[in-house]
Amino acid sequence: MQHAESMKEYRERLQGSLDNSFLRETLDKFAVAYKANRLTIFADINEKELIQEIAAAKDEGLTKIEELYTQFKDEAEKRGVHVHRAATAAEANEIVCRIAKENNCKLVIKSKSMTAEEIHINHALEEHGCKVVETDLGEWIIQLRHEGPTHMVMPAIHLSRYQVADTFTDETKLKQDSDIGKLVKVARRELRSRFANADMGISGANFAVADTGTIGICTNEGNGRLTTTLPRVHVALAGIDKLVPNIHDALRIIRVLPRNATAQAITTYVSWMTGSAENTLTPDKRKIMHVIFLDNGRTALAQDEICKSALRCVRCGACANVCPVYRLVGGHQMGYVYIGAIGLILTYFFHGRENARNLVQNCINCEACKDVCAAGIDLPGIIQEIRARLVEEEGAPAQSTLLAKVLENRKIFHSLLRFGKFAQRPVTGGTPYIRHLPQIFMKGQGFRALPAIASKAFRDRWKDIEKSLPANGKIRVGLFAGCAQDFVYPEQLEAAVKVLAAGGCSVEFPMGQSCCGLPVRMMGEREAAEKTALANIKAFDPARLDYIVTLCASCASHIKNHYVELLADAPGMRTEAQQFASRIRDFSSFVYDVLGMKEDAFRNSGEKIGYHASCHLCRGLNVTEQPRKLIRAAGDYKESKEEDVCCGFGGTYSMKFPEISGQILQHKLDNLEASGAATIVADCPGCVMQIRGGEEKRGNKVKVEHIAELLARQLK
């Protein structure tokens, strides 16, 4: 569990998880298996369409939550159910304790419910004198160990069979074997008597159908059926966002939830409870049934234009399954109660700033979660928004404010960068890497060699380059450089210009351009992000150009996906922002699709070339085929495992969490090494920096370059 703690303490916890080799190995295997299984289970279904439908239906539902609640209440009450609404966690706990008291309940069993965890119901009931027993196997294990869950669907994924055997040995006072089949049997035996003797069963609800007053729960173990059948009293806890209009909506959720959660077509059991069913223990032979809808900030969140889509969440846990950071550190460090990308978000909204402050920094912005989310939520976008709010609410850390101030003014920024090249001279040792930065700057950065600032920036070379270009190309292209290439890797831009010119473009390089603004947006510095966007649009005057091409996937994706929204309130800038965003193209798809440069444009060198699919290219812009086709045109493409998994760079992330960035990089390097590639290309200078730095550190002799450099070399 996460407490109010400093960033330093948080990082120490992260390091602790990184050192847990069992956890690492388990999560690694899971990450790989999950992706493959998910692909298979979605094979006969139109995934994107289904997700869009879920998103649209949830959005629509959120606009009429009050009506849905009233309708549900009417229908359920007609069928003998007591329906409550709790504004806060405390209120929900009070209601549950009151029900326990009125019905003289001593032993309470629970089937898995995130909402129950959200309000810490066990604690409240125990204070009230009840004994609470979890019946989901994973939940029971962690309850016995006094731990929090590390995954929303598989709460005990961090534990080994040996740890479970020890825990069961303690609980049963009998030596238990570590055989998993036998351990499961222990749970079967131990928990059956709890089911039989319980007075109250608490369940969650995966959906609540307003039209018929039905609640539904999905379980694989079947503990949900026993929990809602054996005890006299049944209390279902549901977030108010779980209300859906009708059975069709419920069926839709059942289609997506198990598929996305565990790559199953459906959970073994889906229980539909419409009204209070038979229970032979009560005088009238009907179960005493209560449904409590928890608000706890949800209706306010539903009014929050930017973040409300977080309420679409169906709690499948997929955003954790694909997260490269989760894969390394596990759930205890990636959430408070809710875990994974949605956990970072809901912690802020449900459990407060204190608990969220460090957590929300721990997103590398690779967009893998957004790509698989069952409800189509832009999770990284909301996380960045929360960072911005934290900055607004409590001010920014000095380091981030300084960057924001510098970036707001291009001239200062650029002269600082130019100054940097003099300042670094003593540390590069004549190589293109920074060799001996004072320890204070290099803290934790030892996992990769960092590049030096180029002796002459691209912008300072432009005049000469421009002269050598043919005039009157058929396509007018503005080149957007991004900071890394302008000042660190100008040779990548030079290569690109060569290819563009060969493809028949006339290239312009507007001098007024600056950083795209992504780094400051990532830090939550909204104002600085707006100012840099504005400066770039002015510098390019986009209407004059056919295309704006950038070699940086991150810049491209940021500009395309966020400029319009960033400048929504800037008077008169909407149209230009739109023009700018719609003209932006990444280098590879521009060369392949627009310029039509294919196999016959390049000489195939036969060299073995590996590829890293940059996050912001393959997910941010959905460009996947073109770069691979270009590589095949210029050399011998060697596919590697998990090509589309983040390299760990994440811009400022790698400075903030070097230990994680470094570990993600090691995965990437291992996979690339296994492919046997002698050259590795990527579509983003940040990825090149990260991977090249890592290879250099390992002493590997592979070449790491931008795809533009490969193509320029192999031009016919």
Next chain:
Amino acid sequence: MATIDKEAVELFKQKAAPVSIKVVEVKDMAEAVAYALDTCEKKDFCELVYCGTEQTSAGIVKAEKKMFCAPNLTDKEYSALAALGAERGFDMLRSGMRGHLEGIDVAFTTADGAVAETATTIIECMSEDVRLATMIAEVHVVALKKSQIKKTSYDVEPYLQKLMEKGVMYTAFISGASRTADIERVLTLGVHGPLELHIALMEG
């Protein structure tokens, strides 16, 4: 005569295999009953799991007599079945499941519907006995008519709508044996409920 969607039947069979549902084709109810009784005959004696409030993990205790429950058959169907079961020496019952939480051998039920794409059978379980029997039996055998199988879950929507709008109802979608992967993600069957689910697929 109800129509059979052959494609749906094939799909059901195909989807049942990977989730360890055993599908056997039988002619009619009589054969389904015979299959269920045979299954009970062949299986090992039930491992009792509930021993009151006493220490429960002291080891494995097996039942000494087979117990067979059929909670949702019609009176006529049940009396025929009960006679056959008694001949084989089984304890036969159709209610009072709360008294047998330590476990029974076989629960035999008839399905109220089915969805092919997920190998799901639908069972209306308003009765506590149906809910309990289908959870505490080690083997659950469901008699399902081919004509009851619909292709997708949306195809059973009208049925569900009618079922739930009329009043109180507890309905179950069952798509396999009780399973967990909570320890090291290793799939294990029979954590709380049945270790096996069999479908006796009837013509008609």
